[in-house]
Amino acid sequence: MMKNPHPPSPVVLLVEDDAGIRRFVRTALESAGCTVHETAALERGRIELASRRPDLLVLDLGLPDGDGMTLLAELRGWSGMPVLVLSARSDEADKVAALDAGADDYLAKPFGVAELLARLRALLRRALRPAQATARIGFGDVELDLEQRRVSRAGEPVHLTPIEFRLLGLLAAAGGRVVTQRQLLAGAWGPNHVEHAHYLRVYMAGLRRKLEPDPRLPTHILTEPGVGYRLALEPLSAARTPASAPPAG
Amino acid sequence: MALPTPRARLVVRNPLLNYLLAALAAGAVALLGAPLLGQFDLANIAMLFPLAVLFAAIRLGRGPAVFAAFLSVALFDFFFVHPHFTLAVSDLQYLLTFAVLLAVALTTAELAARLRRERDTAEARAEEAAQARLAAESERQRNTLLASLSHDLRTPLTALAGLAESLPLAGPPLPPAQAELAEAIRTEALRTHTLARDLLDLARLQSETPRLALDWLAVDELVGSALQARAHALRERALTFDLPEDLPLLRADAVLMERVVCNLIDNAIAHTTARGQIVLSAQSGAGWLCVSVCDDGCGLPPGREQAIFERFVRAPHPPGAAAAPTATGDAGTGLGLAIVQAIMAAHGGHVSARNRAGGGACFVLHLPLPPQPERPPPEDNGGEPS
Numbered sequence: 001m002m003k004n005p006h007p008p009s010p011v012v013l014l015v016e017d018d019a020g021i022r023r024f025v026r027t028a029l030e031s032a033g034c035t036v037h038e039t040a041a042l043e044r045g046r047i048e049l050a051s052r053r054p055d056l057l058v059l060d061l062g063l064p065d066g067d068g069m070t071l072l073a074e075l076r077g078w079s080g081m082p083v084l085v086l087s088a089r090s091d092e093a094d095k096v097a098a099l100d101a102g103a104d105d106y107l108a109k110p111f112g113v114a115e116l117l118a119r120l121r122a123l124l125r126r127a128l129r130p131a132q133a134t135a136r137i138g139f140g141d142v143e144l145d146l147e148q149r150r151v152s153r154a155g156e157p158v159h160l161t162p163i164e165f166r167l168l169g170l171l172a173a174a175g176g177r178v179v180t181q182r183q184l185l186a187g188a189w190g191p192n193h194v195e196h197a198h199y200l201r202v203y204m205a206g207l208r209r210k211l212e213p214d215p216r217l218p219t220h221i222l223t224e225p226g227v228g229y230r231l232a233l234e235p236l237s238a239a240r241t242p243a244s245a246p247p248a249g
Numbered sequence: 250m251a252l253p254t255p256r257a258r259l260v261v262r263n264p265l266l267n268y269l270l271a272a273l274a275a276g277a278v279a280l281l282g283a284p285l286l287g288q289f290d291l292a293n294i295a296m297l298f299p300l301a302v303l304f305a306a307i308r309l310g311r312g313p314a315v316f317a318a319f320l321s322v323a324l325f326d327f328f329f330v331h332p333h334f335t336l337a338v339s340d341l342q343y344l345l346t347f348a349v350l351l352a353v354a355l356t357t358a359e360l361a362a363r364l365r366r367e368r369d370t371a372e373a374r375a376e377e378a379a380q381a382r383l384a385a386e387s388e389r390q391r392n393t394l395l396a397s398l399s400h401d402l403r404t405p406l407t408a409l410a411g412l413a414e415s416l417p418l419a420g421p422p423l424p425p426a427q428a429e430l431a432e433a434i435r436t437e438a439l440r441t442h443t444l445a446r447d448l449l450d451l452a453r454l455q456s457e458t459p460r461l462a463l464d465w466l467a468v469d470e471l472v473g474s475a476l477q478a479r480a481h482a483l484r485e486r487a488l489t490f491d492l493p494e495d496l497p498l499l500r501a502d503a504v505l506m507e508r509v510v511c512n513l514i515d516n517a518i519a520h521t522t523a524r525g526q527i528v529l530s531a532q533s534g535a536g537w538l539c540v541s542v543c544d545d546g547c548g549l550p551p552g553r554e555q556a557i558f559e560r561f562v563r564a565p566h567p568p569g570a571a572a573a574p575t576a577t578g579d580a581g582t583g584l585g586l587a588i589v590q591a592i593m594a595a596h597g598g599h600v601s602a603r604n605r606a607g608g609g610a611c612f613v614l615h616l617p618l619p620p621q622p623e624r625p626p627p628e629d630n631g632g633e634p635s
Contacts, residue, residue: 020408024415031418062400088403092504093462110407110442112435113414161628189625198465198498199625205467216473216490223474225503226462 010124013054014038015045015071016086017063021109025058028113032120042066049075056123060086061098069101076102082123086111092226099180099227106178126175137172139220139233142211144172151211158210163188167203168211171221171231180228204229264312271305271313272320279324286329291343295325295350302354306361314362318354322347388456395453402445410438447584454591461502461595465622468496468531468540471503475510476529482518483527491530499538500619505592509600512585513542513612520610521546538616545609554602558590589614 012034016022019040026036037052039045042063049057049071057075061068072083085098085106095106104126105119135147141154146169151158160168166188170179185194193199204223208215220232278301282294298321306314323336326347331339338344413434417423423431453459469492476483499506517527521544528543549557586600589612593600598616605611 018404018408020405020412024408024411027415027419028411031415088400088407109403110410110439113411113418163625163628196622196625198622201465201467201470201498202625204470216469216492217476217488218473219477222477223470225471225474225507226464 009033009035010055011035011052012056012058013048013052014058016060028116032117042071045071055127057081057083058086059083061094062088069098072101072103082127084119084123095227096180099178100182104177122176139231140213144168146172153211164203164207168207171229176230176233178224178228178230184228267309267313268316271309271317274301274304275317275320275324279328291329292346294329295346298325298350299353299357302357303361306358307365311358311362314358315355318351318358321354322351325350391456395449399449406438406442410435447588451584451588451591454595459595463500464503466499466501466503466506468492468499471506471510472529475507475514478511479514485523487526489526489528496531497533497538497618497621499616501596509589509592509614512589515585517542517544520544533618536618538618540614541611543605543609543611548604548608549602549610557602558586
């Protein structure tokens with residue numbers, strides 16, 4: 001829950017052309033203690049981004065006056081602020097394109113309030129706590145020390161190959177967000193191997209065998225079909241169960 | 250002889266008539282040449298006969314043209330070469346004339362016939378190309394329409410579900426009855442979305458060239474992510490796996506294949522009791538890979554094993570079985586298995602269903618296996634990474 005937001009409430013800019021979606025996203029974000037500014041068009045969004053300097057941008061891709069991807073590309077030229085993309089497109093290729101272009105996470109419509117708030121919290125938490133501070137990461141009975149390059153499971157050291165460790169490091173650095181196949185391939189094997197998705201199949205199977213309690217029913221190293229992989233740091237049951245009570249904050 | 254094709258318009262008549270026309274053409278040439286006898290050199294008169302052959306070749310086809318060629322030689326010999334009105338030849342040099350005449354006539358027949366064939370195929374091709382262009386254009390329009398429909402339905406339904414869900418957040422907590430109504434609105438909006446999505450997906454998949462984002466997929470990973478997506482609905486059901494290690498990789502659309510496995514799992518959940526058993530297994534053979542999802546539920550109506558793949562057909566649910574509630578709030582739309590079938594067909598595979606001997610149903614996915622990609626380069630695995 002949002003125990004440590006910015007002492008002043010986080011400022012979120014919402015760029016979305018559908019009034020109904022704007023309305024409920026605003027209600028949800030305000031209930032979570034955010035200050036929300038909203039706009040329905042790309043041009044206005046550009047101005048608000050520059051003048052308000054929000055802590056987080058929630059961006060719809062299909063806007064009446066242009067593609068949200070343009071705004072995302074411009075923003076990445078001058079800011080690393082977290083961006084959550086809303087997509088009504090069912091095509092995974094669009095999500096991958098948005099993630100590769102610098103979006104931090106995406107939500108496909110229809111999405112629920114619980115899902116929205118969970119993603120928002122994860123993004124804000126990450127923005128508050130830079131990656132350097134999280135050299136030690138734990139999930140399940142696995143402990144990962146990025147600095148010492150050591151992995152242990154239930155206290156016992158686990159041997160990972162250099163590439164396995166690099167892949168795990170990339171997933172861990174994303175802090176629960178999806179990392180696209182292209183990003184993983186480029187990070188672990190280099191930019192010449194971004195088309196070799198089958199390498200990932202082999203290596204993820206290896207990582208799961210070494211780190212998952214039941215590799216056939218993975219609970220930490222998760223596949224996002226058509227997009228990539230993510231490392232679930234929290235127990236899944238909590239992440240998946242829709243929260244019925246409004247979050248504190 | 251050349252069979253009349255629909256494209257060769259003038260040859261569609263009775264073939265015998267074509268031969269008769271060819272004979273008439275040769276006869277007409279002979280008649281035309283008759284007054285010239287005595288004034289023109291015989292060799293020059295002989296040159297008229299290939300005209301009849303050319304006509305026959307162009308208008309009547311190859312067979313009548315060959316017939317006209319031989320008839321021309323015979324007519325030339327009979328009427329023009331001394332002695333007249335016999336096939337006898339007084340001067341052997343005319344044999345050379347006959348040979349040349351026949352050669353020219355036959356070559357003409359062959360060349361003209363080939364020309365005609367090529368014209369016909371070119372016309373056929375042009376027509377095919379025009380039809381393909383038309384099909385591609387209507388296909389493009391259809392896909393654009395489906396995409397915009399999908400977008401236009403998704404947006405208001407997202408708003409509807411989200412507004413209902415945020416109702417309790419907007420003010421003081423709702424009384425339980427109203428909270429229940431708000432939740433019902435949300436569920437119905439999501440159900441409408443699922444139905445619209447399934448219908449549009451089915452329409453898209455059944456287009457002639459469904460777009461597939463092909464990728465290398467590992468079967469165990471595919472099964473794992475589908476089970477993960479359905480973890481909430483699976484809760485107490487007993488899962489059994491029979492997935493050999495080192496199964497070959499599939500070449501398929503990851504999102505669609507997850508959909509296939511999810512739909513089969515939903516189906517198994519819908520037709521088993523809360524503590525039912527679901528068995529997931531896979532085998533690979535020469536060029537094929539099979540993935541099976543079996544359950545110990547009520548099984549398929551005997552004799553209707555294929556009918557269940559039709560749209561909106563549902564097998565009866567067993568008493569006490571859940572009505573397919575899933576993690577996403579999907580209730581069955583009756584399209585799940587039709588979508589499975591369409592996705593398998595789009596991948597060049599198929600799905601079959603049968604009843605198990607011990608009770609329950611088995612769905613088997615059959616997919617073609619492509620040649621496997623090269624393995625990742627071996628790593629220097631000598632020491633600890635440091």
